[in-house]
Amino acid sequence: MHKILCRVAAGALLAVALPALSADPATGRWKTIDDQTGQAKSIVEITQAADGTLTGRIVELLNPSRPNPTCDKCKDDRRNQPITGMEIIRGMKPEGGGEYAGGTILKPDEGKVYKSKMELIDGGSRLQVSGCVAFICKSQVWIRQ
Template identity: 50%
Template structure:
């Protein structure tokens, strides 16, 4: 009996480690976007998995904006023109593309009102997310931090 209890006690931390590792295998969750120039947190984006398995990202909160509090997408075209950036979907249709990678999606840069093809990759055990927006073969990559 004691051997069984000891075995269970030793197995619990290993099982917990397995659960936490699998949680970091998903890009779903809240992410802090970082301003390339200042290094400051710019916004909080929530990435969620859609029913078709793709990933989408929505701005939950804008923390830093040249427009001040509650900025709108004044440079956007179409349905997003003049809409609040908070609550706006800026990342959509990302499909799995290998381990901890998603690609073939689209990202919107609300500051410029432009969309780009997008890919993302989890790095550093899921603590960071490399987010790329590309035109043809020219890409710009930002590193987002997981929001605890």
Template identity: 50%
Template sequence: MRCKSIRAGLTVLLLACFPTAYGASPDGRWQTIDDETGQPKSIITLTQASDGSLSGRVTEILQSDKGPNPRCEKCEGERHNQPIVGMTVLWDLRPEGDNAWNAGTILDPSKGKTYRAKAKLAEDGQTLEVSGCIVFICRSQTWLREP
């Protein structure tokens, strides 16, 4: 009986010290992979608010045909001609089940278009599947966690 309680206590302690990736936070830096070219495109820093919602802003441009400091030329409103680095491009993603978020918005600065967004963190905690849709036309990307 005593061995079982010691074993149970050790299991709880190990789980507390080494949390599984599933249930991991999406907070941090993510490398976006262009869904059209398959090449790394930018680094997005994701932040999870206390209510579980996600937002993301561009912190680095890795590849652009507009140079190292591109502007959002095709964006409308307050984002028009603003630098893409520092721009919030993902917002209001709401938690939906385990490691999934939905009903947010994502901006593609190169096209100046916004899409309804959803995201799902893989069990390994190292990849994030992000998709955006306009009506029935959807685009998906796999983002890789930065070390």
């Protein structure tokens, strides 16, 4: 009986540990830094979907301009939804070597969606996030929390 309980416990631990071991290096919480002001704006949590793509959701706004802001300018399914909890990164695909592309990023204060790419830098402690329209791109460096 003791051996059976040990095997069940070991199997349960393995089932919990394996997804954590295979998590993408970009997953986790990131402090976003405004590229113009240099001020911290929010905390974004990046997670990996079953298909391997990454999504990012704002889990905390730092010093919002108004209480409980919504995405008034959004034109998609996020229109008038609360910004806290909002998915702003969608469909980001790992390209290898700490680089990601093929996804989009929403800038909630503008309501605009940009083609996006990301790259882990500084040994994975920072994430360079770029949003592009045509050939014009802006980037921010986010800090791992």
